[in-house]
Amino acid sequence: MDDRLRRRIYRLMKHNRRAQDGFVYTVPSPDLYPFQWLWDSCFHAVILAHFDEKAAYAELHSVLARPLQNHLLPHIIYWKKDYRITNWGREMRGDIISASWGIEGTSAITQPPLLASVLWDLHKRFKNTAFLKKHYETIRAYYLALLRERDPEARGLFGIINPDESGEDNSPRFDRAQGLSSHHLDRENLDKRIERIQQNRDCDFDARECMRKHFWVEDVSFNAIALRAFEALACIADELNEKTDARGFRNCAEHTKKSMRAEMRYRNDLYYSLECYAHTPIKLKTWNIFMPLYAGILEKEEAKKLIETHLVDPTTFWTPFAIPSVARDEKVYAKENFWRGPSWMAINWFIYKGLVGYGYHDLANALKERSIALVNHSGFREYYDPETGMGLGSKDFTWGGLIIDM
Ligand code: GLC
Numbered sequence: 257m258d259d260r261l262r263r264r265i266y267r268l269m270k271h272n273r274r275a276q277d278g279f280v281y282t283v284p285s286p287d288l289y290p291f292q293w294l295w296d297s298c299f300h301a302v303i304l305a306h307f308d309e310k311a312a313y314a315e316l317h318s319v320l321a322r323p324l325q326n327h328l329l330p331h332i333i334y335w336k337k338d339y340r341i342t343n344w345g346r347e348m349r350g351d352i353i354s355a356s357w358g359i360e361g362t363s364a365i366t367q368p369p370l371l372a373s374v375l376w377d378l379h380k381r382f383k384n385t386a387f388l389k390k391h392y393e394t395i396r397a398y399y400l401a402l403l404r405e406r407d408p409e410a411r412g413l414f415g416i417i418n419p420d421e422s423g424e425d426n427s428p429r430f431d432r433a434q435g436l437s438s439h440h441l442d443r444e445n446l447d448k449r450i451e452r453i454q455q456n457r458d459c460d461f462d463a464r465e466c467m468r469k470h471f472w473v474e475d476v477s478f479n480a481i482a483l484r485a486f487e488a489l490a491c492i493a494d495e496l497n498e499k500t501d502a503r504g505f506r507n508c509a510e511h512t513k514k515s516m517r518a519e520m521r522y523r524n525d526l527y528y529s530l531e532c533y534a535h536t537p538i539k540l541k542t543w544n545i546f547m548p549l550y551a552g553i554l555e556k557e558e559a560k561k562l563i564e565t566h567l568v569d570p571t572t573f574w575t576p577f578a579i580p581s582v583a584r585d586e587k588v589y590a591k592e593n594f595w596r597g598p599s600w601m602a603i604n605w606f607i608y609k610g611l612v613g614y615g616y617h618d619l620a621n622a623l624k625e626r627s628i629a630l631v632n633h634s635g636f637r638e639y640y641d642p643e644t645g646m647g648l649g650s651k652d653f654t655w656g657g658l659i660i661d662m
Contacts, residue, residue, distance in 0.1 A: 257628060257660065265657040266307050268636055269300070272654055273311075276335040279318035280311070285638065288650035289353075292333040294319060294367040295423050296654065298374045299602060303657035309382050316375060317387075320394050322362045324461075327394075327401035329371070330362035331420065352420065352446070355453050357461075364461045365418050365453075368481040369402055371395065376488035379495065388492055396501065399489055402482065403508065405463040412508075412515030413474040414482050415532060417466035418452050422475045423602075424595040425449065427581065428588040429538050433473050433531050438588045472532040476520055476544040477606075480551035483512040513553045526562075541572065541583035543603045549610025559614045567607070568619070577630050578623065579603050580642035591641050592648055598639035601627060601655040608662045624662035631656045 272282045281292040282300040289296075297319040304312035322333050332353070357364040372395060379388060406414040416422055419430040426445045431438050434448045452471055459465040466472070486509035493502035519535070520527045526545045528537035546567060548554050554562065568574045572583040582589045582597050591597040604627045611620035630640055636656040638649025 261628065261631070262660065264636075265303065265660055268652060268654060269303060269307070269311075269657060271652060274335070279321055279335070280314040281318040281333070281335065282315060282654060284655070285650035285653040287652075288638075289653075290336075291353075292319060292335060294329055294331045295370050295602075298370040299605075299655055299658055301374050301378060302605075302661050303654065305378055305381060306660045309378075309384075312378055313382075313384060313387055316371065316378070317391070319371070320391055320398075323394060323398060324359075324362070324364060324366075326405055326461075327397040328366045328405060329369075329398055331365050331367040332363040334361055352425075352449055352453065355450070356457075357453075358457050365421050365456065367421055368423050368478050369399065369414075369485045370481050372399065372485040372488040372492060373481070376491050379492070385495065388496055392492070392496055392498075395489070395492070399486065399505070408464050408467075411474075411519070412511035413519060413530070414479055414512075415463070415467055415472050415474050416478055417461075417463055417471055418456055419449060419471075419473075422473075422478055424477075424542075424581065426593070427542060427595040428586075429475070429529050429540055429542055429544065430473065431588075432538070433471055442593070467532065473538075474520070474530040474532055476516075476527050476529050477547045479512060479516055479520070480547035480553075483509050483516070483551045483553070486512065513551070516548070516551065516553055526566075540588070541566070541586055543573070543579055543581050543607070546573075546579075546607045546610060549614060550606045552610075552613055554614075556614070563611070563614075563616060563619065575599070575642040577633070577640055577642050577645035578626050579607055581639075584642070591643055592646075594639065594649070597642065598648055599630065599642045600639045601630075601658050605658040605662060620662070624659065627659045627662060631659060 272286060274281055274283055283290050284293055284296045297315050301312045301315045304315060322330060324330055402414060419425055428438060436444060436448055455470045456466050486505045490502045490505035493505060522528050522537050527548050528539055530537055549559060566572055572585050573579050575584060577599055580597055580599050581595050581603060589597045604623055608620050608623050630645055633645040634640055634647030636653050637647030638653040640647055
């Protein structure tokens with residue numbers, strides 16, 4: 257990557273840095289997302305590690321600062337006391353972002369549990385054992401809560417209680433579980449998501465009750481990310497000489513691997529998320545079908561088939577400005593609609609890591625070149641039209657910086 261692009265990423269990260277109450281964090285985008293988000297902060301730590309070790313650790317330090325009562329990490333920390341004054345308007349999802357969660361200062365739902373994986377990657381590079389020691393109990397409690405709260409039947413699979421917990425708020429994967437037709441209006445989607453938060457609140461965010469009564473999906477990407485995180489957590493535990501924990505976390509990763517293979521792999525082929533009441537697979541080709549690569553749970557031949565049949569097919573995912581969140585040949589594909597078609601840089605980053613893991617270096621490089629081209633073409637936007645590369649959504653959005661880690 258050329259120096260000019262590196263400098264642009266660094267400037268963006270600095271521009272979006274904020275300090276409050278002795279904590280430093282990065283906002284995904286100053287206009288639409290002026291708070292701290294959980295998985296975004298993990299991406300930020302990944303990006304910052306290429307510039308500034310201290311800033312990378314500071315980002316994780318702040319995202320660990322406000323665990324929920326049940327020890328899960330909230331998907332948003334507001335930091336500023338006056339956050340409810342901000343008025344984004346309903347059509348900008350203001351009603352969700354500033355929802356009243358029944359607690360002060362944070363949301364009460366969570367997001368994909370990427371943290372331990374990112375922390376372990378930082379550690380391999382910088383060897384900051386003091387940071388591991390300082391935060392081990394919080395992190396340990398967080399992942400134990402994930403097991404307890406989100407896998408109550410010990411199936412080895414973690415459930416989400418709200419589509420926003422997947423990080424892909426309006427993905428068509430959730431249409432049926434949300435009681436929406438596949439061609440609903442944006443307004444209807446928003447209404448359902450607001451209603452869902454209200455239901456979660458009525459259940460006091462008790463996951464079992466929320467799952468039993470309202471919404472329970474076992475999502476491929478959430479589980480792939482959890483699996484890798486438990487592996488990383490085992491390494492962290494080893495590093496701190498917590499041998500029993502390390503063994504336990506490795507078993508969890510193994511359990512999830514087995515369960516994903518047994519339950520999510522549909523007819524020996526693609527992995528689909530599950531609607532849990534009837535354990536129905538959500539048969540829709542979204543970018544999630546590639547997350548088993550990131551999770552490292554495929555046999556070599558399976559990976560080859562997946563890549564050759566689906567990833568490099570221009571009629572589905574290998575679009576000029578890849579990778580679309582939904583396959584181009586799906587009926588619901590809508591190239592400008594948030595998680596219903598557009599390309600997002602985090603998708604490319606996860607798939608890039610998966611390809612490297614399976615030794616597909618040339619293809620990974622091709623994806624990296626496409627990602628760089630996308631940023632050169634349209635700047636740091638929230639998401640992009642996969643066919644024209646047009647930038648969409650909020651501006652000065654940080655995720656484009658992930659190209660530095662490809
Ligand atoms: C949107 C995205 C979500 C992200 C948040 C902040 O809600 O869907 O993944 O965490 O914005 O960037």
